[in-house]
Amino acid sequence: MSVFYLVAFLSIFFALMTIFTKNPVHSVLYLVITFFTLSIHYILLNAQFLAVVNFIVYMGAIMVLFLFVLMLLNLNAETEPMKSNLVKIMGAVAGMCLIATLLGAFRVIEPSNIIVQGDADVGLVKNLGKVLFNEFLLPFEISSILLLTAMIGAVLLAKKEDRKA
Secondary structure, X not given: OHHHHHHHHHHHHHHHHHHHOOOHHHHHHHHHHHXXXXXXXXXXXXXXXXXXXXXXHHHHHHHHHHHHHHHHHOXXXXXXXXXXXXXXXXXXXXXXXXXXXXHHHHHHOOOOOOOOOOOOOOOOHHHHHHHHHHOOHHHHHHHHHHXXXXXXXXXXXXXXXXXXX
């Protein structure tokens, strides 16, 4: 249980550092660390497949894309537009509405002492494969055909045409 609390504290800390850091590159790096701590949460919940997908997709692909975009934009303090007071007030009101919603949701929650025990093997890749290839075979095959069509379309669009006549 103490590992959960440590990882939860680190997740919240690095998420807040992502928001409050002035340098956009440092903010993206803190977001990568936040995604890493979320992968640890998935492992603690016995969902290894989600942990690996989160690690590969979010940390590997999307964060690299964010870093490239930030480096291409070359953001600095001189190019950032000055925010008006109206935008700051609207942001503060939206934040207060979010806090009021969260407090209302926490007020409605009733604590219970009932321990719910589920299947310990729910998040394993073996069980996911069984469900995927037994119950959801048709949607899986349709999505694979859709991805194959998108890949062929991307190759055809990127292919240079020979214009020798």
